[in-house]
Amino acid sequence: MIAYIIRRIFQAAIVMLAVGLIAFSMFTFVGDPIASMVGQDSTNEQRELIAEKLGLNDPFYIQYAHYLGRMLRGQFGISYRLGVPVTELFKERLPATLELSAVAALFTLVFGIPLGVYTGLHREGWISRFILTISLVGISLPTFLIGILLIFLFGVILGLLPSFGRGEVVQIGFWSSGLFTMSGLKSLIMPSVTLGMFQMTLILRLVRAEMLEVLRTDYIKFARARGLTNRVVNFRHALKNTLVPVMTITGLQIGGLIAFAIITETVFQWPGMGLLFIQAINFVDIPVMSAYLMLVAFFFVLINLIVDLLYYVVDPRLRVERTVGEGSV
């Protein structure tokens, strides 16, 4: 088990380095932060001055070496756009994105799994068909369209929910949370539904398919033959077995929720990492862009590691095979 973890961590480090190199080399050849930083009336001399100061004229490998050195010390530089240290920007914005992703993931699981179970158990019912049809909508409509439609319906027409922003937030240390205020909670509803809609329909259909398959297996038939109640059969035995693939997918998707909340954050002006990234791209704000990519790579790697470890916990077969493999003759 320990060896497994260490191996995975080593692989993770290699992934991070590779991402860093790719991110960094991409950014050296794209855009000119100087044009964004100087006004239209600046002269060539002024541009040269700034290029020198930023070290933009050094050869590629020297810039990369400096970059790695700074990263290891936790210095991601100063945002070209806002003139503020990147780590501070991230500290301010990460809570917003993490909260949004967490609530969206909650929405996904709380609605996806039960609905998936229901439609799996009652295949032919009209309620099931209705739910499945609606789920098609969730898959086919693009995220930003869902967001704008929700704003239109609940914000403009009904006037129930705010169209943008996080509402009032409470500062707990460096974490700013919108969960403790009425306006914060109200502001969370539409963005998390928008963000989680696609994943929810995915989970719904996945659970449904898995349930249908599991319910056909022999051991379920034998369980019913033994006289176990439907509830025990469906939830204790069938559901548990459907959860393995669901966990894999959820794990991957949660990483996606965090990384790709960009569109939702742009529509709802949610002050999180996604909006920061989009703005950094438009402004060619290299420090923010490269730090963001590293952070996202880190999240994906971490989440996949956790998912792999969870396999151990949930699926006893993996544990047994391992020990058999490590035995000696």
Added chain:
Amino acid sequence: MKRFGKIMILMVLLVAVVFSQAVYAKTFKYATSGDILTMDPHSQNEGPNNAMKNNVFECLVHRNYKLEVEPSLATSWEVINPTTWRFYLRKGVKFHDGSPFTADDVVFSYKRNAHPHSDMNAYLATVKEVKKVDDYTVDYITKGPDPILTQNLTAHFIMSKTWCEKHNVGNPIRGSTDEIYATRHANGTGPFIMEERVPDTRTVLVNNPNWWGNATKTHNLTKATFVPIANAATRVSALLTGEVDMIFPVPLQDVKRVNATPGVRAMQGPELRTVFLGFDQHRDELLDMKGSGKNPFKDVRVRRAFYQAIDIQAIHKKVMRGASTPSGLMIAPGIVGWDEELYKRYPYDPEASKKLLAEAGYADGFPITFDCPNDRYVNDEAICQAVVPMLSRIGIDVTLNAQTKGLHFDKIGLKQKNNTSFFMLGWTPGTYDGLNPLVNLMTVEGKAHGTWNCGKYTNPEVEALTKKIAVEVEQEKRLKLMREAMRIHKEDFGHIPLHQQALAWGVADYVDIKQPANDSVWLRYVNITK
């Protein structure tokens, strides 16, 4: 009964107090697509940033909403010799932290603004030094006669020397590895005090009760909040639901909607930005015609053919939905040097264009790449897409290359050494004076000339005239010289001016606001009438 009476009086008083608070608190919340970049007035030269500076800081002179120059921190001035302007400063002015405004602050602000890292130093390019004569008098000494010094000084903001020294921000810093205190803190003399700044979320300003101009102030705000809302649809929704009181810009397709919704209106007016197309006129061989050894754009007939192939009325009606003013000049009405006769465009005549091309030897046309931004000007990409078939019609094979403004300006600008054959660009002269576009767009000779003259258009007469204009002090003569330079450029077809785009602000009905032609939201002209 007596007790009841006392309670009644108390309740009435309480209600009165509560209501009076509500009545006296005039708040204004407004939103645009991007955040301001910094609160340091000497740091970034960018439209919305400059507008915000005008709320918190002041200059010796200031532009009112009609863009006329008025006294501000200087009460009067005189030219005591051709290179020296003497300004008499206003007495009794205090910075927001309570320290008094004196000549020392002006001298200090000059040095700071002229620093090589300041993005605003182009406005002071003609100034040699600033001398203190006494506590309330300063002399600006210029390198040569500068007739438009006061025009430029409207962008030279005064900071407090003591405050800057205390917080160690004696120099503006950009592109460094340390944030400076002035990025998120501000201490000016203006009508509003910055209370809070959370980058990318909100900037909160409150009324300055000690402002020197309060006796004649033209606003009634107690508090103003500026929020960036990047997504246009969300921004419009926020206005319609009343979450914000004003937004800008309103996307063209939403203008009708905003007008039709009760409680809000769309304010439209002309902007000073001119959008135009330019040609590569300096390479011997056009980048798109490798191996041919030819550059068709060196021939005025080809340039004229392009000009006359563009149906600007179609663009005005269909692409801009009426929100543009077709322009024959590189400057807008309202810029010094504008002329009504010259403003008229040449007629749209694609048949004549084909003839001209044939005459010049390009009857079969030639290939070009058309460089366009897609997120800078109003409907920029749509305009370019409309121009492509217009040029195909006269036989030109156009490849459209539309990209985000960062990359576009790289490509056509100095970073990639004007790597373009045919491009779109827009320009608002920062001084609202015709000399600025002449220097930046239409000449190449001289230091700091032609920074955005991406095609390197040059005409010896225009160059000579521009040099004369820079030092001509007599207004009438200067205007004549400018008109002559513009006329020569127009007949040369140096560029193809397209139009001035229109401003569209979405404003709640209870907000009374003035809309200056440079698209700036100046809080000192906002009144809440509810």
